[in-house]
Amino acid sequence: MAATSVPLTPLAFLRRAAASRRDVRAVIAPGRPDVSYPELLKRADLLADALRAEGVGTGDRVAVLAPNGLPMLEAHFGVPGSGAALVALNTRLGPDEYAYILDHSAASVLIVDAEIAEGLTAVLAARPHLRRVVTIPASGSSDSEYERWLARTPPGVGMVDPADELQPIAVNYTSGTTGRPKGVVYTHRGAYLNALGSSASFDVGPDSVYLWTLPMFHCNGWCLVWGVTAVGATHVCLARPDPPAAIAAMHRHEVTHLCAAPVVLTSLVAQVDLEAAAFETPVRVAVGGAPPSPATIMRAERAGMSVVHLYGMTETYGPSLVCTPLPEWSGLPFEDRARLMSRQGVPTIVVDEARVLDAKGADVPADGATMGEIVIRSATVMAGYLDDPDASAAVLRPEGLHTGDLAVMHPDGYIEIRDRAKDVIISGGENISSVEVEHVIASHPLVVEVAVVARPDDRWGEVPVAFVTTAPGTEVTGEEIIALVRSRLAHFKAPAAVVFDDLPKTATGKIRKSELRARAVDQP
Numbered sequence: 001m002a003a004t005s006v007p008l009t010p011l012a013f014l015r016r017a018a019a020s021r022r023d024v025r026a027v028i029a030p031g032r033p034d035v036s037y038p039e040l041l042k043r044a045d046l047l048a049d050a051l052r053a054e055g056v057g058t059g060d061r062v063a064v065l066a067p068n069g070l071p072m073l074e075a076h077f078g079v080p081g082s083g084a085a086l087v088a089l090n091t092r093l094g095p096d097e098y099a100y101i102l103d104h105s106a107a108s109v110l111i112v113d114a115e116i117a118e119g120l121t122a123v124l125a126a127r128p129h130l131r132r133v134v135t136i137p138a139s140g141s142s143d144s145e146y147e148r149w150l151a152r153t154p155p156g157v158g159m160v161d162p163a164d165e166l167q168p169i170a171v172n173y174t175s176g177t178t179g180r181p182k183g184v185v186y187t188h189r190g191a192y193l194n195a196l197g198s199s200a201s202f203d204v205g206p207d208s209v210y211l212w213t214l215p216m217f218h219c220n221g222w223c224l225v226w227g228v229t230a231v232g233a234t235h236v237c238l239a240r241p242d243p244p245a246a247i248a249a250m251h252r253h254e255v256t257h258l259c260a261a262p263v264v265l266t267s268l269v270a271q272v273d274l275e276a277a278a279f280e281t282p283v284r285v286a287v288g289g290a291p292p293s294p295a296t297i298m299r300a301e302r303a304g305m306s307v308v309h310l311y312g313m314t315e316t317y318g319p320s321l322v323c324t325p326l327p328e329w330s331g332l333p334f335e336d337r338a339r340l341m342s343r344q345g346v347p348t349i350v351v352d353e354a355r356v357l358d359a360k361g362a363d364v365p366a367d368g369a370t371m372g373e374i375v376i377r378s379a380t381v382m383a384g385y386l387d388d389p390d391a392s393a394a395v396l397r398p399e400g401l402h403t404g405d406l407a408v409m410h411p412d413g414y415i416e417i418r419d420r421a422k423d424v425i426i427s428g429g430e431n432i433s434s435v436e437v438e439h440v441i442a443s444h445p446l447v448v449e450v451a452v453v454a455r456p457d458d459r460w461g462e463v464p465v466a467f468v469t470t471a472p473g474t475e476v477t478g479e480e481i482i483a484l485v486r487s488r489l490a491h492f493k494a495p496a497a498v499v500f501d502d503l504p505k506t507a508t509g510k511i512r513k514s515e516l517r518a519r520a521v522d523q524p
Helices: 011-020 037-053 070-081 095-105 114-118 121-125 145-151 188-201 224-230 243-252 262-271 294-302 327-331 334-341 389-395 434-442 478-488 513-520
Strands: 025-028 061-065 085-088 109-113 132-136 168-173 183-187 209-212 234-237 257-260 283-287 305-313 318-322 353-357 372-377 400-409 415-420 425-427 430-432 447-457 461-470 497-500
Touching: 011 037, 011 070, 011 188, 011 224, 025 037, 037 070, 037 145, 061 070, 061 095, 070 085, 070 168, 070 224, 070 234, 085 183, 095 121, 095 168, 095 183, 109 114, 114 121, 114 132, 132 145, 168 188, 183 188, 188 224, 188 305, 188 318, 209 243, 224 234, 243 262, 257 262, 262 283, 262 294, 262 447, 294 305, 294 334, 305 334, 327 334, 353 400, 389 400, 415 434, 425 447, 425 461, 430 434, 434 447, 434 461, 434 478, 447 513, 461 513, 478 497, 497 513
Parallel strands: 025 234, 061 085, 061 109, 085 168, 109 132, 209 234, 209 257, 257 283, 283 305, 461 497
Antiparallel strands: 168 183, 305 318, 353 372, 372 400, 400 415, 425 430, 447 461
8 A cells, every 4th residue: 555545534533642642531421430542542442343243344334322421432433443334323313213214224233322222122123134232321330231342342453444535434314304314424534524624613622621512423523523532632521411510511621612502502601600600711612503693692702602603514524614703803892793703604624615606506796695505515525315316416416515505695705694495484575584583583682592484374475483482580572572673674574473482403403493384374
């Protein structure tokens, strides 16, 4: 093999960290002693050997269904190190959804949290392709079937790099909010690149202490399972993003970085008195998913958090755009700066091109007003949907990945999402951006969360309906919300109805707008 013929793989990150960051606390997890990087490498090597002993090899898939913790983290190295692709499963699905994904992925081994496994006895018994099911205790105890399985595995060759860097490293399933979830195929090369891109965009370095509030199953933790390891930083595992537990961990371990869906950031800000609990160590928070409202960003910064907005999707290995603050923003009034920071931004260092295209495939003018679809061209775009060539061809076109997200291009080159294509409300022939209306409603000091969807209307075709969650113990009227929107936007953009309720979400924090659209039909 030529000296330059080295496949790009995140497995190299763990070997480097084990060699150069020997004394660093690599993993801090509840219920077990801290783990160093040499120990993490040893465990990943054992996992790869244990899987080979079960007959797992190149082309196979291994599913892991567990909360954030040491087993899930080491699976991101040990599973691909065996030659298989990792299928990290969402921990909040139903039995039928697990059955579908296990069948579709044809997983041959399942490593599963014991508590979750108790509710899946019938599902697992009916999956003949599962050659082995290994359980992990919810407490993370070292006395478990999983630990005994690793302990009795004779040391072998350990992790082996792929012969081809385009070999699948993971299959991540979409949220399935509009149909059956699709299996998004990641390669070793794409994961390697986006891990470095995410770390660089988020300023993660050797001295960082990263708190896992983001589920590792979600785009492999936006590739930061590999990215944090690449720089030899510390992983602090939190099984669930409980705000008080997160704040306690941030103080105890002097956390410097965490990632969160907007709903998690909102919970941290709304439910915990952060202003009274100032952090001695500056905390940088990366937010992805739906665009955070300027009001949320303002509240977070006033609470002592530095927020950076990342944009991406499962099909782009997580983050592909970052809203990097420009120097001239620092002198702006707080409200103006927060509004700029809520934009999706510019391509990360590993993304070749992000464009906003109109229906004819031409770039929209950079006027901050003309909407088009975000199209991304990059080595960090998925290889395709597993066993679904038609769905793959529908979004992977010569010009790039068609995201389905509608946005504008600003004169400074920063992209700002205005809506999902399917979420645009067309009322009386006028397009209404649900995100624009949501941002206005979210500026209300008592509003915690908001989603705006379309309701069919005999006269206008569609009208907006707002679903709003307010702070506990407070009262806000629908008339007050409607008046707020009318004071800032054209009157036809104001909601025809306002519903106060908790918002249904996927396990990754995305609001289920399809469910809200069904509810909106019944609103007067």
